[in-house]
Amino acid sequence: MIAPLRGAFHRQLRRRAGHLAGRIAPHLPTGATLLDIGSGTGHNAEALRARGARTCAEADVVDFHVVGGGPVLFDGARLPFADRVFDACLLAFVLSYTDDPVALLREAGRVASGRVLVLQSCPRGRAGRIALRLRGWVQGPLAFRLCAILRLIPSSPAPLHTRRLLSRERVGDLADEAGLRLARAVPEPGLLGLVSRDLFVLEGPPEGPGLAASTPRPRTQRP
Ligand SMILES: C[S@@+](CC[C@H](N)C(=O)[O-])C[C@H]1O[C@@H](n2cnc3c(N)ncnc32)[C@H](O)[C@@H]1O
Numbered sequence: 001m002i003a004p005l006r007g008a009f010h011r012q013l014r015r016r017a018g019h020l021a022g023r024i025a026p027h028l029p030t031g032a033t034l035l036d037i038g039s040g041t042g043h044n045a046e047a048l049r050a051r052g053a054r055t056c057a058e059a060d061v062v063d064f065h066v067v068g069g070g071p072v073l074f075d076g077a078r079l080p081f082a083d084r085v086f087d088a089c090l091l092a093f094v095l096s097y098t099d100d101p102v103a104l105l106r107e108a109g110r111v112a113s114g115r116v117l118v119l120q121s122c123p124r125g126r127a128g129r130i131a132l133r134l135r136g137w138v139q140g141p142l143a144f145r146l147c148a149i150l151r152l153i154p155s156s157p158a159p160l161h162t163r164r165l166l167s168r169e170r171v172g173d174l175a176d177e178a179g180l181r182l183a184r185a186v187p188e189p190g191l192l193g194l195v196s197r198d199l200f201v202l203e204g205p206p207e208g209p210g211l212a213a214s215t216p217r218p219r220t221q222r223p
Pocket of ligand 1 (some may be wrong): 037038039041044059077093094098099104208
């Protein structure tokens, strides 16, 4: 019973990760070194390595990886890496769950010499907000616990308590507050068109030393 379920679970997550990596890869330099922040099960990092990333390190606040080497654990605020050690950082469906999304974005910008790529489900209007809230119930802490009970993921403290809905404009504003410039937003319709799974391509200042997490960057203009 469990073995076929585990097989289906892996196949589904691999398919999803392959699709996400296909969206992300065109915005990365060839052979990039990456950090996947909020790496979850590890499938996205695995797919990005398969897509040509030289390395894809992982960081998370809890460890429930099922593929790859697993994440470096951190407190959700300060990444244990030096400035600009990665070419790029990925935050895939993480910003809704952080207590301080601006601080996390600023940290991502600090450890990346290039882009910060953010994937985020953004509601379209009132119906979209309702749909995302309902999905949050289904795919949130309950699903996490169920996966742990079924031993699809290792048992760990549930990391998905906070769940804030973020509009596309709000993600742009958060990036701005973190000192990152929104270069591009690439939408992908989902959930009957009520939700858009947006890819935000964020860029830091072109040169100079990475900025410490405690140093606010000057506000930048958004296109
Ligand atoms: C919805 S899951 C997404 C996992 C993975 N990125 C994916 O797309 O499959 C949210 C992830 O964010 C992580 N997370 C929650 N708060 C975080 C924080 N402050 N910093 C980094 N990751 C966090 C959770 O542990 C979880 O792995």
